[in-house]
Each structure stands twice: as C-alpha cells, then as structure tokens.
Amino acid sequence: MQFDNVDVPEQGEPIEVVDEENDELDIPETPIIPIIHGDGIGKDVGPAAQKVLEAAANATGRDIAWMRVYAGESAHERYGEDIHLPDDTVNAIDKFRVAIKGPLTTPVGAGFRSLNVALRQTLDFYANVRPTYYLDGVPSPMKAPEEMDMVTFRENTEDVYAGIEWEEGTEEVEQVRDFVEDEMGFDETMHDGPIGIGIKPITEFGSKRLVRKAIDYALEHDRDKVTLVHKGNIMKFTEGQFSEWGMEVADEEYPDDEVFAAPDSLWETQDEIDIPEDAVMVEERLADAMLQWMQLRTDEFDIMAMPNLNGDYLSDAAGAQIGGLGIAPGANFGDARVLAEPVHGSAPKRAGQNMANPTAMILSGRLMFDYMGWKDAADLVGEAVEETISSGKVTYDLERQLEDAEKLGTDEYTEEIIANIEKLS
Ligand code: NAP
Numbered sequence: 001m002q003f004d005n006v007d008v009p010e011q012g013e014p015i016e017v018v019d020e021e022n023d024e025l026d027i028p029e030t031p032i033i034p035i036i037h038g039d040g041i042g043k044d045v046g047p048a049a050q051k052v053l054e055a056a057a058n059a060t061g062r063d064i065a066w067m068r069v070y071a072g073e074s075a076h077e078r079y080g081e082d083i084h085l086p087d088d089t090v091n092a093i094d095k096f097r098v099a100i101k102g103p104l105t106t107p108v109g110a111g112f113r114s115l116n117v118a119l120r121q122t123l124d125f126y127a128n129v130r131p132t133y134y135l136d137g138v139p140s141p142m143k144a145p146e147e148m149d150m151v152t153f154r155e156n157t158e159d160v161y162a163g164i165e166w167e168e169g170t171e172e173v174e175q176v177r178d179f180v181e182d183e184m185g186f187d188e189t190m191h192d193g194p195i196g197i198g199i200k201p202i203t204e205f206g207s208k209r210l211v212r213k214a215i216d217y218a219l220e221h222d223r224d225k226v227t228l229v230h231k232g233n234i235m236k237f238t239e240g241q242f243s244e245w246g247m248e249v250a251d252e253e254y255p256d257d258e259v260f261a262a263p264d265s266l267w268e269t270q271d272e273i274d275i276p277e278d279a280v281m282v283e284e285r286l287a288d289a290m291l292q293w294m295q296l297r298t299d300e301f302d303i304m305a306m307p308n309l310n311g312d313y314l315s316d317a318a319g320a321q322i323g324g325l326g327i328a329p330g331a332n333f334g335d336a337r338v339l340a341e342p343v344h345g346s347a348p349k350r351a352g353q354n355m356a357n358p359t360a361m362i363l364s365g366r367l368m369f370d371y372m373g374w375k376d377a378a379d380l381v382g383e384a385v386e387e388t389i390s391s392g393k394v395t396y397d398l399e400r401q402l403e404d405a406e407k408l409g410t411d412e413y414t415e416e417i418i419a420n421i422e423k424l425s
Contacts, residue, residue, distance in 0.1 A: 012065020038102020040346025041356035048358035059425035125332030137390035139401035154311020165198035211246035214305035250282035326357030
C-alpha cells in the first residue's frame with residue numbers, strides 16, 4: 001500500500017489477520033502501530049502515552065514501530081486546507097489493524113458531524129468499549145468506588161448514530177410527517193406546527209454482532225455476567241428487539257455450560273434458578289432502572305451491552321463514579337481490529353500547557369495491549385499508573401480534589417509512571 005505524506009517505519013512488521021471472524025491476529029515482536037497524537041491536549045497526552053506504552057513494551061521484551069499519522073488540526077497543517085481526515089490515516093489504521101488516537105476537535109461547520117464518527121464508521125468499528133474500574137487514590141463521589149469494575153459495550157453504527165433525521169421547516173420533514181400520518185396511520189400522534197423527526201434503526205445484524213463481541217470478551221476475561229441494557233418496555237420494536245436478538249445469541253450460539261441465557265423472571269427468582277457453574281450469565285435490564293442500580297448495587301454488574309444512546313449515557317455515568325474524564329479509557333473494536341482512544345475531548349483551554357492528565361490515553365493503550373494479547377505489558381501499565389496516583393503524585397485535575405497531593409505537569413507525571421514501570425518490571 002502506498003502512503004503519500006507519511007512514512008511506514010522500516011524496522012517494524014505489520015500485524016497480520018489469521019481469522020477475521022474470530023478476532024485472531026498474528027502480532028510480531030515489533031508491530032507497526034499507527035498513532036494520532038490528537039488536537040488540543042492531544043499534543044500533551046499523545047506523546048506522553050506513546051512514551052509510557054513504549055516503556056512497558058520494552059520492559060516486557062518487545063518494541064513498537066510507531067507510525068505517526070494525522071487527523072484534525074495536525075492533518076490540516078500537514079495536508080493543506082480542507083483535509084482533516086486524510087486517506088493515508090484511514091488506510092494506515094485499516095492496514096495495520098491496531099492503532100491508538102488522542103482526542104480530535106470537531107471543526108464547526110465543515111460539512112460533517114465529527115471526525116471521530118467518520119473514522120469509526122469508515123472502518124466499521126462497531127463496538128465502543130469502555131472499561132470502568134477504580135484506581136486506588138483517585139477522588140470519587142461514591143462511598144465505595146472500589147466496587148466498580150464494569151466494561152460497557154456500546155453499539156457504534158446504528159440507533160441515533162445512524163443520523164437519520166430531518167430538520168424542522170424543510171420539505172423533507174413534512175414529507176416524512178405526511179407518510180407517517182397518511183400511510184402508516186399515526187394520524188393523531190404528532191402535534192401540528194413545526195416538527196423535527198428522527199428514525200432509530202436497530203438491525204438484527206448490528207445487535208447480534210455487538211452482543212457476540214461482549215459475550216466473547218466476557219468469556220476471554222473470565223467475567224461472570226453480560227447485562228443487555230435497553231428500554232424495550234417503551235420502544236418494543238427497536239430496543240426490545242435488540243434485547244431479544246441479544247438473548248438469541250446467548251441461547252443459540254454458545255453451549256449452556258459456557259453461556260447461560262437468563263429467563264425474564266430472573267430478577268425475582270434469582271436464587272432458584274440453576275445457573276451452570278462457571279457459565280457467563282446473560283440477562284437483560286431496563287436502562288432507566290440500570291442507572292440507579294449502577295450506583296446502588298455497583299458490585300452486581302460486570303459487562304454491559306447496549307444500543308448507542310443508552311451506551312452514551314451509561315458509560316459517562318459509570319465514568320463519573322470512578323473519577324471522571326482525565327482517567328477514563330476507551331477503545332473501538334471491529335472484526336480483528338481496534339482503535340484505542342481516551343473518552344475525553346481536546347479540552348482546548350488546557351492545551352499546550354504541560355497540564356493535562358495523560359492517564360486516560362495511557363490506559364486506552366493498556367486496553368490495546370490487552371487486545372493484542374500483551375497481557376503482561378497491559379498489567380504493567382495499569383500497576384505503574386496506580387502506583388503513581390496512590391503515592392499522591394498527580395496532575396492538576398486530581399490534585400485539586402485531593403488533600404496533600406503533589407501537583408505534577410504532564411511530562412513529570414509521565415516520567416514518574418515510566419520510573420514505576422522500571423521499578424515494577
Ligand atoms: P473535553 O475536551 O473532554 O473537556 C472538558 C473538560 O474536561 C476540560 O476542560 C477539563 O476540565 C476536563 N478534561 C478533559 N480531559 C482532561 C484531561 N486529559 N486532563 C485534565 N482534564 C481534562 O470536552 P469539550 O470541551 O466538550 O470538547 C472539546 C473538543 O473535543 C470539542 O471539539 C469536541 O467535539 C471534542 N471531543 C472529541 C472527542 C474525541 O476525540 N473522541 C471526545 C469528546 C469531545 P477543566 O478545564 O475543568 O479542568
């Protein structure tokens with residue numbers, strides 16, 4: 001493959017696909033990994049994460065051939081005027097399969113909704129995955145934040161992310177209104193006057209592959225439970241159907257002693273149901289109730305799989321329980337591909353001041369290592385971050401919430417984590 005404006009590093013080797021459907025990759029000792037540092041604070045946290053991840057790879061006997069690619073403002077500077085997502089970047093992430101990115105600023109009025117959405121959709125990263133676990137020493141509003149250890153799987157291509165909607169005052173929105181009233185018989189449902197209308201598509205294909213991904217993750221990581229979170233009591237034919245298709249995957253695609261599809265009545269009769277020992281239980285819950293249970297019965301939940309909008313709300317709420325944006329990691333999974341990225345945005349007012357907290361991007365790299373099967377390097381990253389924070393050495397965002405903590409700049413905090421990697425390895 002030809003790249004016009006970026007170089008493929010000579011010393012590394014590409015990651016090859018062994019079996020796309022089963023997520024099997026062949027990872028060389030020095031893989032080529034594309035990295036986008038990102039806009040705003042991406043210029044601080046991107047290089048910081050790169051250094052920490054490289055240190056952990058080296059400490060476990062490996063190396064990384066970083067391939068710097070560009071998107072957002074840095075692409076605009078390098079490639080010229082209207083280019084924010086160059087083909088080079090999309091092709092590199094496509095070809096090399098495992099990549100990491102920092103936050104990107106969404107250009108206002110550039111004719112597309114978000115670079116992140118464009119990147120996820122172009123390469124079909126259909127599951128947005130966010131592990132939410134407590135790091136010792138991080139300030140949290142909860143009484144027992146250490147009970148939180150969840151992973152959310154949010155569908156990334158349909159539901160509201162499909163973006164099918166019509167603006168008030170347009171000819172199109174009136175056509176859709178006429179169709180819904182006259183052809184589909186909802187003639188008493190919508191009020192007269194200006195209206196906006198959206199469509200919420202949920203397909204069998206999209207629902208099943210997301211739930212399958214979540215169940216496979218649970219099996220691989222020794223998790224006990226997958227909860228399908230939906231609002232099917234109101235949206236029966238979209239959210240309710242998501243849950244039904246999800247339960248079908250659990251019921252039909254795995255042996256019962258591996259994956260157990262819990263019946264509807266489970267909540268009331270939990271003690272009487274004979275759940276095969278060691279099986280992953282797949283259950284379903286209503287989204288509104290889930291938001292309170294997540295706070296009141298935190299330790300009962302494990303993996304959550306959801307349509308797009310529920311995933312948006314629930315993953316942010318879960319993140320808030322363990323300390324918020326500066327430390328919240330994420331990744332987008334497709335078939336035999338991953339794009340790791342922190343949850344936070346480019347926080348322009350903190351950019352370029354050696355202030356931003358790089359933890360979220362570093363822990364996104366941990367998730368990437370885990371996906372690559374580099375478990376020892378992933379654990380080392382997690383332990384070194386935790387060691388640093390619990391010793392009270394933190395960036396400004398955590399320091400302002402803690403008593404007796406020492407405030408470090410992005411660079412000094414990064415050096416501290418690297419020193420802990422060396423100490424722990
Ligand atoms: P944001 O960039 O996440 O920042 C909001 C606030 O959160 C910051 O001002 C800062 O709070 C805190 N924060 C976020 N990340 C932090 C970090 N690493 N270290 C310390 N504090 C951190 O949200 P936004 O201001 O709404 O969005 C800015 C731009 O980012 C927009 O263009 C948006 O579209 C884009 N965005 C991109 C992504 C992505 O690339 N995936 C995701 C979300 C938003 P204080 O200033 O109070 O300290």
